[in-house]
Amino acid sequence: MIKRILLSIVLLLITAYLVMAITAFNRKPEGQVCHDIQLIIQDTAYAGFITQKEVISMLEKKGISPIGKKLDRIRTKTVEKELSKHPLIDRAECYKTPSGKLCVEVTQRIPVLRVMSDNGENYYLDNKGTVMPPHAKCVAHLAVATGSIEKSFAMRDLYKFAVFLQNNSFWNAQVEQIHVLPGRNVELVPRVGDHLIYLGRLDNYENKLKRVKTFYEKALNQVGWNKYSRINVEFGNQIICTKK
Structure with a gap:
């Protein structure tokens, strides 16, 4: 019993010492100046x-x-x-x-897309979908969105698409430009290959780009990346290609 009491007293003394030591260490000298x-x-x-x-x-x-x-x-x-x-x-x-x-x-703030619309607007969108000024110095590769772009469309649809591209290593490296046509139809300008990728409306874009990548691997690697001028994946489960 006495041993337990002594042990409790020792523990209390150690705890009190530690509290005092930490307090003394964190205490700033009175009147200390920020230098x-x-x-x-x-x-x-x-x-x-x-x-x-x-x-x-x-x-x-x-x-x-x-x-x-x-x-x-x-x-x-x-x-x-x-x-x-x-x-x-x-x-x-x-x-x-x-x-x-x-x-x-x-x-x-991390930019994910540069927007340069036909109406003269020029800005970045960050990874939260908010607008950043065009003078931001961005050191990472970003896709550029051009064409008939309303700011509301950019901040909602294009923003989500840009985040998808940034999180996908293949398409982040491949897509150089996103061009928006009247009616909010979208075509992509890739970095590799002399062709356009026509998505149509920005719905189900993950599946559309998955089909394009499969086409790249199974077809373009065989016939050459410059055989077609346009790859259309607007409609489900089909790819329409236009030869040069």
Whole structure:
């Protein structure tokens, strides 16, 4: 019984010590000043570049730069809110370090499609279906959508199609251009082969492209990739090819 009591007391003392040690470690010296911003940028392989210089400039223009300010007066939620307003930033997370730095972790918006419509509109769509400005610096290969494109059609149908392409390694590498004809009929310009792929309406596109890929493997590999000018898979369970 005495051993149990002693063991309980020892455990309580150890727990109290650990709590005090952690508290002391995390306690920031009174009046400590922020001397630097540490920036972590996610998704640099796909998205536009957000540099430390740009982040600092944004904060300075808003009058909320943390450099030289006391850590206990820096409002991280305000910094996150202002950075998230940037057209290329999806979200921002900020926290302070015991060494006097403000760490900023930025998640960029990831473009999946470039839209250049006949009505003069020019923009990107990101992986959430929202519009990004055309000056975004995209480092990944993206398909370009052209033709008769209404923004509502782009943000709903073309967006879903673009996400499918991006998640499919074969078609992401093969499709260079998505051209929208009047009536929202769609044809694709591939990177390999001198032909067009006519899908018709953007319904059941996964099955349509599956048939095209099978045709590639069983037919074009035998007769050559430049034999046909047009491959039509608009109608179910058939492929109509137009010879050059």
